[in-house]
Amino acid sequence: MTTSSDQQHREAALTDTVLRSFESCTDPRLKLVLQSLVQHLHDFIRDVRLTEDEWRTAIDFLTEAGHITDDKRQEFILLSDVLGASMQTIAVNNEAFKDATESTVWGPFFVDGSPEIPLGGDMTLGAAGEPCWVEGSITDTDGNPVPDALVEVWEADENGRYDVQYRDGRTAARAHLRTGDDGGYRFWAVTPTPYPIPHDGPVGALLAAVGRSPMRAAHLHFLVRAAGYRELVTHIFVEGDELLADDAVFGVKASLVKQFERARGATPDGRELDGRSWSRVRFDIVLAPHGS
Structure with missing residues (x-):
């Protein structure tokens, strides 16, 4: 759509006025972020020639996202995830360092204060699923072990x-x-299976409107913290999963796809499974130094 030079000037002048309103901000980082946000937001509105009805729809969408969010569900994280904003933020903040393990999304279901289990313990705590033995080592980028992580x-x-x-x-x-x-x-988990992100709210409606699936590739979440090292938030994914190329939140990275071997009979720790099948996977984690 072609706009007149007078209209272009009027629109640019408004953007300049809003940008100047932040000039007295004494926090240089806050000033930079807000001015950049305004510039990009105004450019977007002008680029797509956003209609007032579309603007109202966007406000209603964000309002609904706020209403459905509670202490157990974070719709705004889901929105960030499905737009790729979460993964882009992770990419910006976790630069590649030697062979350090790659990061991926938090997801909306992490909860502080989880139960502590010993090495070799069972983290399922009664959750339904096929038993899965997970083991590995945590080292620094020089191959030195990281104890008490x-x-x-x-x-x-x-x-x-x-x-x-x-x-x-x-x-x-x-x-x-x-x-x-x-x-x-090492610990016992359940073999990961694919599942949909919550799609009964505004984010689900958005995905349906654009023909995208809410399904996530099967995965197991990890958060690793150790003094002197960069915090790592990551997953491992199941080799052969058909959803690896179509993960709803763009979280899959090739280095995080692992082989989950199927097994029967004796387990690594002698656990009796009454003939049930189980799986096992190894995930060796490499931590980048803090500040890298």
Whole structure:
């Protein structure tokens, strides 16, 4: 759509006026962020020639996202995730460093205060699913073990639901443990399965409107913290999952796709599974130094 030079001048003048309104801000970072936001937002409105009806629809969408958000559901994180903003922020803030393990999205279901389990413990806490033995080591980029690192793990059950999505107050399929002196860790989980992100709200309506699936590739979440090292938020994904190329939140990275081997019989720790099948996976984690 072609606009007259007078109209272009009027629109540019408004943007300049709004930008000047932040000139007295004494926080240079806040000033930079807000002025850049205004510039890009105004450019977007002018680029697509946003209609007033579309603007009202956007306001209604954000209002609905606010209303559906509570202490167990964060619709704005979902929105950030499906627009790729979460992954782009992670990319900006976690620059590649040697062979350090890659980061990916937090997702909306992390909860502080998970139960502590010992090495080799069971983080499922009764969650439904096929047992999965998870083990690995945590080292620095020179190959030195990182003892006493905090490892938070959480996942959905075989029904595709996290504990906080149930209404009975359960705590399941989430826990934390610490690495041993050799930097090793191990625990029982459930074999990850694909599941949809919550799509009964405005974000789900957005995905439906544009023909996108709400499904996430099967994964297991990790959060690793250790003194002197960059915090790591990541997942591992299941090799062969058909959704690896179509993850709703763009979280899949090739380096995080792991082989989950199927097994029967004796388990690594002698656990009796009454003939049930189980899986196992190894995930060796490399931490980047703090400030890298």
